[in-house]
Amino acid sequence: SQKIEQNSEALNIQEGKTATLTCNYTNYSPAYLQWYRQDPGRGPVFLLLIRENEKEKRKERLKVTFDTTLKQSLFHITASQPADSATYLCALEAYSGGGADGLTFGKGTHLIIQP
Amino acid sequence: DSGVTQTPKHLITATGQRVTLRCSPRSGDLSVYWYQQSLDQGLQFLIQYYNGEERAKGNILERFSAQQFPDLHSELNLSSLELGDSALYFCASSEGQGTYGYTFGSGTRLTVV
Numbered sequence: 001s002q003k004i005e006q007n008s009e010a011l012n013i014q015e016g017k018t019a020t021l022t023c024n025y026t027n028y029s030p031a032y033l034q035w036y037r038q039d040p041g042r043g044p045v046f047l048l049l050i051r052e053n054e055k056e057k058r059k060e061r062l063k064v065t066f067d068t069t070l071k072q073s074l075f076h077i078t079a080s081q082p083a084d085s086a087t088y089l090c091a092l093e094a095y096s097g098g099g100a101d102g103l104t105f106g107k108g109t110h111l112i113i114q115p
Numbered sequence: 116d117s118g119v120t121q122t123p124k125h126l127i128t129a130t131g132q133r134v135t136l137r138c139s140p141r142s143g144d145l146s147v148y149w150y151q152q153s154l155d156q157g158l159q160f161l162i163q164y165y166n167g168e169e170r171a172k173g174n175i176l177e178r179f180s181a182q183q184f185p186d187l188h189s190e191l192n193l194s195s196l197e198l199g200d201s202a203l204y205f206c207a208s209s210e211g212q213g214t215y216g217y218t219f220g221s222g223t224r225l226t227v228v
Contacts, residue, residue: 034216043117043205043219044158089158102148102171103217107157 002027004106006090012112013080021075021109023090033066033073034091038108044089048075080113087111118142119220121206127226133194136223138206140187146170146209147189148217149181153202164189165211196227 005024013019023033032051036044050057050066050073057064063076077084087108118141128134140147149161160173164183175181178196183189193200203224207217 032214041203041222041224043119043207043221044217045117046216046218049214049216102160102163102173104160105150105158 002104004028004090004092004104006088006106006109008107008109010110010112012114015080015082015113015115017080019077019080019084019111019113021088021090021111023073023075023106025071025090025092028071028092030068030092032093033064034103035062035064035073035075036089036091036105038087038089044105047088077111082113082115085111085113117218117220119206119208119218121204121220121223123223124221125224125226127228128196130196130198130227132196132227133192134196134225136191136193136204136206136225138189138191138208138220140189140206140208141218144208144210144218145187146211147183147187148207148209149175149189149191150205150207150219151202152205152222158205161191193225198227201225201227 003026034049035047038044048064050064061078065074087110089108090106091103120139122137145166148163151159161175162181163171167183178194181191203222205219205222207219209217
C-alpha cells in the first residue's frame, strides 16, 4: 500500500540552527512533492513544490530536496526562529486507474524552535 | 485570509443529524477539495471537484456527499452523524490539478454530541 512517513516525534531545535525534516514514501511514483505548514486549529499553508526532475528548491530560508531513488524528501529551515514552530506536512498526489486522486498528506512533524 | 472561505467555523450537532458545510474557493480556482482531519488520522482526502464535475474520490463515507455549483462554490453534506465524525473539515482549492499547491480554508470544526 502507499505510505508517506514523517517523524511523528516532535523535533526540538535551538533558535538559529538549521532544522531538517524528513519525508519518506513507498509505492508512489510522484511527479512532484509538496510541503505545507500547519498551525494548531488552522488550515495547512502551501510552502514549496518540487518536481521529480528537480534535485533541490529554495525559497528564502527554506530548502527542499527530492531523491526519487531513495524515495525521500528533506525539508530544511535555516536560521530557525521561534515563529517557525509548527507542524510541517509532506504531500504527494496519488494516482489510480482513474487518474489523480488528490493530495495525500503525511501525518506531519511537529517542529519546536526553542529560544 | 487565504481566499478560501468556509462556513460555518464551528458546528455542534447531535448524533443522527445532517449538516452542510460550505466552501467558496479562491477567485479563479476551478478545483475544490474536501479533507477531514481528526487527531489520530491526520488529513484524509475525501473528494475533489473540478469545474462542477467530480474528479476524484478518497476515503469518503457513503453517508457523506458533496457537490460543486456553477458559481464554483461547494457543499459537503454529512448525514446520519456519528460521534466519530467529529473532526475539522477543510476545503482547499487550486487552479487545476494543484501542481502549484493547494490553498486551504480555515476549516469547519464539527462536534457531534
